[in-house]
Amino acid sequence: MTAAPSMHAASREALAAAEHRLDGVLSGSDADAKTVGAELAAFAQVLRREVSLRRALADPSAAEAARVGLVRNLVGAKLSAATVQVLETVAESRWSNPRELAGGVRTLAADALLAAAEADGKLDTVESELFATARLLDRTPELEQALGDPAAPAEAKRQLVDSVFGGKVSPLTQSLIEQVVADPAGRSVAHGLDGIAELAAKRRERSVAHVTTAVPLTDDERNQLADKLERIYGRPIAVHVEVQPNVLGGIVVKVGDEVIDGSAAGRIAALRGQLAG
Secondary structure (H helix, E strand, O other), X not given: OOOXXXXXXXXXXXXXXXXXXXXXXXXXXXXXXHHHHHHHHHHXXXXXXXXXXXXXXXXXXXXXXXXXXHHHHHHOOOOOHHHHHHHHHHHHOOOOOHHHHHXXXXXXXXXXXXXXXXXXXXXXXXXXXXXXXXXXXHHOHHHHHHHHOOOOOHHHHHHHHHHHHOOOOOHHHHHHHXXXXXXXXXXXXXXXXXHHHHHHHHHOXXXXXXXXXXXXXXXHHHHHHHHHHHHHHOOOEEEEEEEOHHHOOOEEEEEOOEEEEOOHHHHHHHHHHHHHO
C-alpha cells in the first residue's frame, strides 16, 4: 500500500484533495487522529466488502450531491464529524475507478494514524518499526502467509498480530500493522508496510533509501551516508539499513527505482557481464 499505487491522474488529484481535507480537520479542530484513522480503516473494510458501494461513490455519471448524500446517509450519525468531512471529500471528488477510490480511503486511514504519531513525536519510531516489521516478514514467509491469508478470520489474524508484535512495537505501529493485515489489497503484508513507511517519510518531506550492507553501520556512517544522498538527490533522505552478509562488503543503496550498487558482489557481477559481452 503505497501513497498512490499505480493510480491514474484523476485518482491522484482526488487523493490529494482528501489528504488536504484530512490535514485540515486534524489541525483545525479537536478531532482525534487515532479515532479518525480507525474509522477510515473501518469504512475501507466496508468498501472492500460492498462492491456496489464502491461503484456508486466512484460513478462519474452520478451527481456530486448524490454521492455526498450517500456518505452522509450511511455514516453521518455513526462516525465522528472529522471522518465524515474527509469521506465527503472522497465522495465529491472524481476517481478513475472504484478500486482506486477504495485504495485512497486505505491510504487516508494510514495517513491519519501517521498524523497521530507525528503529533506524539513518534513518527520516526513508527517509520523504523514498520520497516523492521516488513523485513521480518520477508525473512519469515510462514508468518507473512498466515497474516496475509484472505481466508483466515479477521479476528484470528488480529490476535496473531497482537501475539507476535504486542509490546514489541508502539501501539500506533501495531494499529497500522493491523490495518494492512485486515486489507492487504492483493499485495503482501510486507509490501503494504513498506508503503506506509514511505507515507511516513513523505510526511516529513523526505525520501527513503533502502540500504543493504554486509555489516551494521555506525551512527556516524549512517549520518555521512544520509548527507551524501541528500547532496545527490537535493532533498533529505531517510536511511533504512538491512544487514545481509551476502552483499560481500560495501553497500547497496536503493532510492525509488534507482539502485547504487557498491558491493563486492555487485562489482563481480558487473565484471562478469563485461567479460561475457
